[in-house]
Amino acid sequence: TGSTRPQRILRAVQKNATRGDPCSVVKAIDDYCRHKEWAMNVGDEKGCIVDSVVSEVKPTAVLELGTYCAYSTVRIASLLSPNAKLITLEFNSDYAAIAREVIAWAGLQDKIQLVEGASGEWIPRLKEEFGIETFDLIFLDHWKDRYLPDTKLLEKCGLLRPGTVLLADNVICPGTPDYLDYVRNSQQYKSKFFKSHLEYTQEEDGLEKSVFLG
Numbered sequence: 001t002g003s004t005r006p007q008r009i010l011r012a013v014q015k016n017a018t019r020g021d022p023c024s025v026v027k028a029i030d031d032y033c034r035h036k037e038w039a040m041n042v043g044d045e046k047g048c049i050v051d052s053v054v055s056e057v058k059p060t061a062v063l064e065l066g067t068y069c070a071y072s073t074v075r076i077a078s079l080l081s082p083n084a085k086l087i088t089l090e091f092n093s094d095y096a097a098i099a100r101e102v103i104a105w106a107g108l109q110d111k112i113q114l115v116e117g118a119s120g121e122w123i124p125r126l127k128e129e130f131g132i133e134t135f136d137l138i139f140l141d142h143w144k145d146r147y148l149p150d151t152k153l154l155e156k157c158g159l160l161r162p163g164t165v166l167l168a169d170n171v172i173c174p175g176t177p178d179y180l181d182y183v184r185n186s187q188q189y190k191s192k193f194f195k196s197h198l199e200y201t202q203e204e205d206g207l208e209k210s211v212f213l214g
């Protein structure tokens with residue numbers, strides 16, 4: 001029984017990144033996935049767009065849907081203010097186990113709460129379980145056919161406030177057509193597309209930034 005791709009990514013982090021240095025963790029994953037084997041991290045090109053949105057929003061409460069190996073988790077958390085918190089949901093327990101190790105290597109355990117489970121099950125529980133009022137920023141990077149139902153669920157659960165920013169990965173590749181249609185045509189959102197490329201490739205992709213207007 002050989003290793004899995006997430007295990008190989010963790011090994012690359014432990015080999016090439018400095019403990020407690022989130023930037024070196026991000027770089028180690030990008031180097032490995034660009035030169036050794038592709039993996040579904042948001043990557044460096046789209047990651048720079050994520051960085052600019054996080055820096056602009058200055059969120060104190062962040063929700064990430066889809067952790068995988070915690071590349072974007074670490075990238076976002078490294079930009080947050082001291083009292084800010086990030087909750088990240090991961091469905092796959094093997095991914096979650098690797099993600100916890102990557103988060104620990106980056107030294108960001110105190111900022112990040114990793115929750116194992118399905119978004120549809122956990123979103124209705126976030127207020128009660130974690131004392132969350134509303135989120136300032138939500139990064140959608142999980143099952144592409146869950147972006148729309150989970151956005152409607154977040155609205156229903158009162159987890160959005162006027163000004164909450166939804167930032168969605170992969171709106172072109174693999175694509176989230178129903179979600180794009182909703183946020184671009186709803187009076188409740190002001191939406192903007194950031195053209196980019198699928199991580200580590202020249203395939204078209206992009207991020208959609210949608211501000212909830214209430």
Ligand SMILES: O=C(NCCCCc1cc2ccncc2s1)c1cc(-c2ccc(F)cc2)cc(O)c1O
Nearest residue numbers: 040066089090091117118119141142143170173174
């Ligand atoms: O599926 C992707 N990402 C979601 C993984 C699903 C993990 C989940 C997390 C979670 C948490 C809570 N509830 C339910 C769920 S389900 C994904 C796929 C590609 C891609 C692009 C071109 C390809 F040829 C092949 C793959 C690129 C990307 O950037 C992705 O993000």
Ligand SMILES: [Mg+2]
Nearest residue numbers: 042141169170
């Ligand atoms: Mg993605």
